[in-house]
Amino acid sequence: MxxxxxxxxxxxxxxxxxxxxxxxxxxxxxxxxxxxxxxxxxxxxxxxxxxxxxxxxxxxxxxxxxxxxxxxxxxxxxxxxxxxxxxxxxxxxxxxxxxxxxxxxxxxxxxxxxxxxxxxxxxxxxxxxxxxxxxxxxxxxxxxxxxxxxxxxxxxxxxxxxxxxxxLEVIRACLFxxxxxxxxxxxxxxxxxxxxxxxxxxSEEKFSKWIELLSTELEGLFQQNGYSVDFFHIKGNVLSFMKSCYFRLIMKEDFFEVRFMIEKVVERWTRKIYG
Incomplete structure (x- = not known):
């Protein structure tokens, strides 16, 4: 059959x-x-x-x-x-x-x-x-x-x-x-x-540090590759993930420390790239 x-x-x-x-x-x-x-x-x-x-x-x-x-x-x-x-x-x-x-x-x-x-x-x-x-x-x-x-x-x-x-390392690998x-x-x-x-x-502390580490790795990639296509693709993936995470945490009405860290990271990269 x-x-x-x-x-x-x-x-x-x-x-x-x-x-x-x-x-x-x-x-x-x-x-x-x-x-x-x-x-x-x-x-x-x-x-x-x-x-x-x-x-x-x-x-x-x-x-x-x-x-x-x-x-x-x-x-x-x-x-x-x-x-x-x-x-x-x-x-x-x-x-x-x-x-x-x-x-x-x-x-x-x-x-x-x-x-x-x-x-x-x-x-x-x-x-x-x-x-x-x-x-x-x-x-x-x-x-x-x-x-x-x-x-x-x-x-x-x-x-x-x-x-x-x-x-967390596996998720990071997916984003990069x-x-x-x-x-x-x-x-x-x-x-x-x-x-x-x-x-x-x-823990909120470990999660916040992990978010900051993503930004640090992104900075290393920028220093290595500058305004390259690969950099912009990865930056887009990382920041899109963070933004989605931010609003998911708002829905939970919790994790204020993590949300504050995401705000700092997104603002840092927006100012860095777009002034």
């Missing part, structure tokens, strides 16, 4: 085939460049299978392990502008689904959670294709999808507060990727991870 037909049948609750076999075929085509097959059918079906308890614990673990492997999450990692990004990006999105499910039900062994955490960190550091929407092929959105998985790592009951610093201009709400998705860290105990 053709994959599209099988998925359509499953979503109508009329699927009669072998679920293990279907999972294999879905994973094989998880990075299809057909946006209907990839987004509307494969990913949507993964969501249905995971959330609505179609899968056993063994199947969920198999799905997680496969999505984290070198042929999925790290498939041709480092490439830019090629179709391989769809495999990586939608693999990490399925990882986020499974971690969310495990947060509710706790079926993963602790060592699997440790592996998933480490690989999510590694993926966001190493992903170089940061395109959001790709004409005719649909959403790549690698950083947004990776941020979703990072958020689930942070929200998980076994998350260790000792990893807060590493999470070269040749990148985020235009598809990547900053907003990264902020869900920040909110998770605040819930896990990220």
């Amino acid at each position: 053709e994959l599209k037909q099988a998925l359509e049948e499953l979503n109508r609750n009329k699927f009669q085939g072998d679920l293990d076999d279907l999972l294999i075929h879905m994973l094989h085509q998880i990075g299809s460049t057909d946006p209907v097959l990839r987004d509307d059918l494969i990913y949507t079906t993964f969501g249905k299978l995971v959330i609505e308890d179609f899968l056993t614990k063994e199947q969920l673990t198999y799905l997680l392990n496969t999505c984290l492997d070198d042929e999925h999450l790290f498939y041709r990692i480092g490439e830019r502008g090629t179709d391989s990004v769809f495999t990586r990006s939608f693999s990490v999105l399925v990882v986020a689904l499974i971690l969310e499910k495990d947060r509710e039900e706790g079926f993963l062994k602790e060592d699997r959670m440790e592996v998933a955490t480490a690989k999510c960190f590694k993926y966001l550091r190493e992903e170089q294709d940061t395109r959001g929407y790709v004409e005719t092929k649909g959403w790549a959105h690698s950083i947004a999808h990776g941020a979703d998985a990072l958020t689930e790592v942070i929200r998980h009951p076994v998350f260790e507060i000792e990893k807060i610093d590493e999470c 990727k070269k040749a990148t201009t985020y235009v598809d709400d990547e900053d907003e998705r990264l902020l869900f991870a920040i909110e998770g860290l605040l819930d896990q105990g990220l």
